[in-house]
Amino acid sequence: MSERSGSATEKIMGSIIDTIADNLPKQKSGQFDRGAVSEKVKNKLFGRQKTLHGVLGGGKPADVLLWRNKKISSSVLALATAIWVFFEWLDYHFLTIVSFALVLGMVVQFVWSNFSNMLSGSPSQVPRVELPDEMFVNIAVAIGAQVNKFLSFLQDVSCERNLKHFLVAIAGLWAAAVIGSWCNFLTVIYIGFVCAHILPVLYEKYEDQIDGFLYNLLGLLRDQYQKLDQGVLSKIPKGNMKAKKND
DSSP states (O other), X not given: OHHHHHHHHHHHXXXXXXXXXXXXXXXXXXXXXXXXXXXXXXXXXXXOOSOHHHHTTSHHHHHHHTTSSHHHHHHHHHHHHHHHIIIIISOOOHHHHHHHHHHHHHHHHHHHHHHHHHHHSSOOOOOOOOOOHHHHHHHHHHHHHHHHHHHHHHHHHHHSOOHHHHHHHHHHHXXXXXXXXXXXXXXXXXXXXXXXXXXXXXXXXXHHHHHHHHHHHHHHHHXXXXXXXXHTGGGSOOOOHHHHHHO
């Protein structure tokens, strides 16, 4: 059964890829005017004027995502992978990891304080570990700002009366729900973290090819949406709003 399902999946994916490959050249030579294409190529993807490093915010975070320093980027990715392996493959729990880390820290401090006293004859000062309060405040403020941005975006989409944007947002939330049913929240975060460390550097390396492919794909999707709009959405009765306003 597994082999049959795997072969069926490969056939479906192959047919989808062949369909896109057959349609993309037609779209490229078809309905777009030269001015629009040249303007898109000039402005890059989604009207981007800045460099990719600037789009990612610049500074050290952008350097890490674009692998400017391979040692730091690989270390961050390896640390995230180790955390994911501990929690997912080895079935450790967060409380277990924290407890073991605290026990190890207490043992090290106990041995340090007692043996140094025995060797030197005078009690040694074990350094205190203190986390600054500003760190927790900054983390809470950053998370709160992102949550508020996301909620504001959903409210804007819901109230702007744009059916296209509304359907895209609904489809995105539905896709997130489906992905969440396949794997847990930690795995989703890890996949997003890995994609954030792989996709930007690949895009920077193959920027022109990816821009051309995505513009052709967006043009194909736009044609399909126009067909849907002309065949289905335009036939949905919207009511005589002008008559109501005049009344």
